[in-house]
Amino acid sequence: MSAVLEKGILTVDHLETIKNIVGEQYVFADEESLRNYGHDETEHLLYLPEVVVKPRTTEEISQIMKLCNEYRIPVTPRGAGTGLSGGALPHLGGVLISMERLNSILHIDERNLQVTTEPGVITEVLQNAVKEKGLFYPPDPSSRGSCFIGGNIAENSGGPKAVKYGVVKDYVLNLEIVLPTGEIIWTGANVLKNSTGYNLTQLVVGSEGTLGIVTKIVLKLIPHPAHDLLMLVPFASLEKASEAVSAIFRAGFNPSAMELVEIDALKIVSEMVDSHAVPVSDDIAAHLIIEVDGNNIDQLMSEIEAIANLLMNYEAGEVFFADDAQQKAELWKLRRRTAEAVKIAGYTIEEDTVVPRAELPTLIRGVKDLGRKYNFKAVCYGHAGDGNLHVRIKKEGTENSIGDEEMNNALRALFELVYSLGGTISGEHGIGLIQKSYMDIVFEEANLRLMRGIKKVFDPNNILNAGKIFDAA
Numbered sequence: 437m438s439a440v441l442e443k444g445i446l447t448v449d450h451l452e453t454i455k456n457i458v459g460e461q462y463v464f465a466d467e468e469s470l471r472n473y474g475h476d477e478t479e480h481l482l483y484l485p486e487v488v489v490k491p492r493t494t495e496e497i498s499q500i501m502k503l504c505n506e507y508r509i510p511v512t513p514r515g516a517g518t519g520l521s522g523g524a525l526p527h528l529g530g531v532l533i534s535m536e537r538l539n540s541i542l543h544i545d546e547r548n549l550q551v552t553t554e555p556g557v558i559t560e561v562l563q564n565a566v567k568e569k570g571l572f573y574p575p576d577p578s579s580r581g582s583c584f585i586g587g588n589i590a591e592n593s594g595g596p597k598a599v600k601y602g603v604v605k606d607y608v609l610n611l612e613i614v615l616p617t618g619e620i621i622w623t624g625a626n627v628l629k630n631s632t633g634y635n636l637t638q639l640v641v642g643s644e645g646t647l648g649i650v651t652k653i654v655l656k657l658i659p660h661p662a663h664d665l666l667m668l669v670p671f672a673s674l675e676k677a678s679e680a681v682s683a684i685f686r687a688g689f690n691p692s693a694m695e696l697v698e699i700d701a702l703k704i705v706s707e708m709v710d711s712h713a714v715p716v717s718d719d720i721a722a723h724l725i726i727e728v729d730g731n732n733i734d735q736l737m738s739e740i741e742a743i744a745n746l747l748m749n750y751e752a753g754e755v756f757f758a759d760d761a762q763q764k765a766e767l768w769k770l771r772r773r774t775a776e777a778v779k780i781a782g783y784t785i786e787e788d789t790v791v792p793r794a795e796l797p798t799l800i801r802g803v804k805d806l807g808r809k810y811n812f813k814a815v816c817y818g819h820a821g822d823g824n825l826h827v828r829i830k831k832e833g834t835e836n837s838i839g840d841e842e843m844n845n846a847l848r849a850l851f852e853l854v855y856s857l858g859g860t861i862s863g864e865h866g867i868g869l870i871q872k873s874y875m876d877i878v879f880e881e882a883n884l885r886l887m888r889g890i891k892k893v894f895d896p897n898n899i900l901n902a903g904k905i906f907d908a909a
Contacts, residue, residue: 444508446486446530454489454531457499462490462537473514473532477579477775478522478870479784480835485512485532492537494612494620494651501649502618504531504899511616511900513645515555515587518579520775520786521868523590523644523904530899535586538651541565549657550609550626555586555650572660574601577864578772586650592642594864596693596727596771599821603864605641607656613640613648616895626654639890644866645901647894664692664729665740666764670720670753674698674816677722678796680750681820684726685793689743693727694821695771696796701815701828705770705777713766720753724820725771774817775826783815783828784835785843787850787871791859793823802853803827810846824863837870844873851877867905875906 455463464470465487474484491497504511510530517524526532539556546569553562559580563573576595577583583593589611594603610624623636640647671677677696684691702723703716714723726743728736744755758764775786791799800816803825807814812831818824827850829843837843851861851874860878861871875884884906891898891908898908 443510443528443530444504446509450503450507450509451487453503454487454500457503458489458491458496462492464488464490473517473534474526476514476517476519476522476524477779478520478525478868479786479837481522481525481838481869483525483527484529485526486529488532488534490534490537494614497533497614497649497651498618498620500531500533501614501616501900505617505897508897508899510902513590513649513901515584515590516558516579516582518583519587519591519866519868520788521591521644521862521866522870523866523868523901524587525869527869528902533649535584535649538586542652544569544571546571548626549659550654551657552652552654553585554652555584555589557585559583559585559588566657567660570660571657573607573655573657574598575604575607578775580772585653585655589641589650589653590643590645591864591866594819594822594824596695596725596819596821598819598824598864599694600690600692600729601658605638608637608641608653609656610654611637611640611650612652613650615648616897616900620651621648628656642866644868644904646891646904648900661692661729662731663733663736664727664764665736666725666727666758666767667740667744668714668756668758668767669724669726669744669747670715671722671724672719672751672753674721674800675797676750676752677724678800678820680724680747680752681796682794683746683750684743685821687742687746689728689739689746691726691743691821692729693725695725695818696722696820696825697725697771697774697817698722698815701774701778701817702770704781704815705774708777708780709769709773711766711770713763714770715756725767771817775828778815778828781830783813783830785829785831785837786865787827787829787847788824788862788865789827789850789854789859790822790824790863791854791857793820795857795859796820796823796825798857799825799854799859803850806846806849806853810842810849812843812846819863822863823859848874848877869904872904872906 510528538554
């Protein structure tokens with residue numbers, strides 16, 4: 437099956453037209469620029485576009501898309517390049533549209549608890565801006581200090597606070613998008629309830645830039661909680677740590693974050709950032725980072741102490757309570773930089789599995805069994821509170837999963853295990869390039885046929901991020 441239909445060739449005349457649209461200084465075809473935009477954080481993959489374009493307005497993007505649609509030129513939209521599934525890789529060449537200049541927060545509506553923003557705003561910058569108004573945008577992926585809010589929309593990102601507050605889709609009210617044909621539409625309305633026709637807004641969220649290019653975003657906000665408490669809990673057994681996760685929720689607690697980090701990953705990241713905030717002795721197999729938040733500090737103190745007492749039933753070690761903002765920041769820095777650290781250490785292949793949280797012990801045990809069978813090392817970490825486990829794999833001589841038969845067999849076995857436990861193959865990183873060959877594990881052909889049909893309606897010439905999620909029929 438072809439990834440594109442009648443793939444067009446980018447000519448000198450096309451380049452001149454694009455320069456006239458955005459300005460010559462925002463069109464790049466030099467080797468350094470092409471290489472900089474030819475990779476993201478996915479494994480060690482590199483695909484060079486033919487040109488990098490940095491528009492500033494919706495109208496400029498519309499004109500570029502009209503040109504590319506007419507001449508069947510592949511287009512890859514790109515945010516900050518922090519993705520882990522290859523969703524922003526220009527594997528077909530063509531035009532790469534960087535969204536970095538669409539970087540303004542347009543309006544914070546304190547009366548209606550909403551914010552309107554462009555997609556190139558860094559997620560943490562947006563969070564800090566609304567926090568100054570006493571408001572809260574909870575989705576907080578580990579790369580929030582560098583990733584763009586538009587990329588979060590494309591992947592339906594989550595992060596640690598998803599366990600209590602939900603993921604990106606739970607906060608998106610309305611989107612302005614440019615269709616592959618160049619048409620500009622709003623997908624919904626700036627309201628909390630909307631039963632007016634098909635929900636195009638939620639269809640675009642998580643579509644990985646394959647249906648349209650998001651140019652404006654309206655997000656729901658909530659009041660910012662006044663207090664949060666954080667504790668670190670060591671366990672001598674990975675399985676006991678993961679068993680404890682389900683027990684906390686069954687006991688009626690609702691943490692604002694619950695992260696699991698295997699000790700091997702903690703050793704690597706602690707060394708990289710030169711931190712001694714977390715004990716890494718050989719008798720510890722994993723840590724849980726548990727946070728509670730709210731407006732009543734006495735109630736939070738009581739809640740976190742009760743959780744600590746409950747964990748003693750699961751062979752937890754000595755609990756460390758973060759006493760101040762600096763200690764909290766140190767713990768979160770270790771967690772958020774884990775992926776970066778283990779990749780540098782050679783764990784280049786990351787899979788983003790998710791199962792019902794009570795099945796985490798079985799999943800972790802299965803990952804270790806597969807490592808022995810297929811001769812790879814694996815470290816596990818992630819959002820244990822919602823069953824979202826990141827599996828980082830290190831196999832000598834293998835940096836990428838694409839094109840490696842033995843690794844593909846191992847990953848297929850992993851995803852079959854995940855599916856057998858009632859889970860699926862991506863919780864928040866998307867499918868992109870690297871997981872599309874495993875979609876048959878979790879979907880019937882009828883599901884895939886419907887998805888291809890939706891893609892065809894939005895993108896009749898299959899030019900926008902083609903070959904991501906699935907190949908064209």
